Amino acid sequence: MDRNTVIKDLDQEEYYKYLGINESDEIQYSQMKEKIRKECYRRVRAILNAELNSANCIEAINTLAIPLVTYSFNIVNWTPSDIKKMDTKIRKLMTCN
Numbered sequence: 223m224d225r226n227t228v229i230k231d232l233d234q235e236e237y238y239k240y241l242g243i244n245e246s247d248e249i250q251y252s253q254m255k256e257k258i259r260k261e262c263y264r265r266v267r268a269i270l271n272a273e274l275n276s277a278n279c280i281e282a283i284n285t286l287a288i289p290l291v292t293y294s295f296n297i298v299n300w301t302p303s304d305i306k307k308m309d310t311k312i313r314k315l316m317t318c319n
Contacts, residue, residue: 251298251299254294254297254298255298255300255304258290258291258294258298259308261290262287262288262290262291262308262312263311263312263315265283265286265287265290266283266287266312266315266316267315269282269283269286269287270315270316279316283312283316287312291305291308
């Protein structure tokens, strides 16, 4: 950047993305929780549809889906009930396949 570079202010509705988390004046926690949930469930479904054996399926979920949620623990305010609901849904998805 040179001295003539101007950094534009964000409008009220705009946000920037830092490490995958949408931020503005404050983090939009409910929107980020929903986005993380949907992506986690999408990844679990994709893994389950890959026709892996049981051990590889669990390994893939633990490697590709769960870190998405754990990464956000220090950023997004998850409650124990939020985590329990996600855990329950992931387990249900696994039993359906």
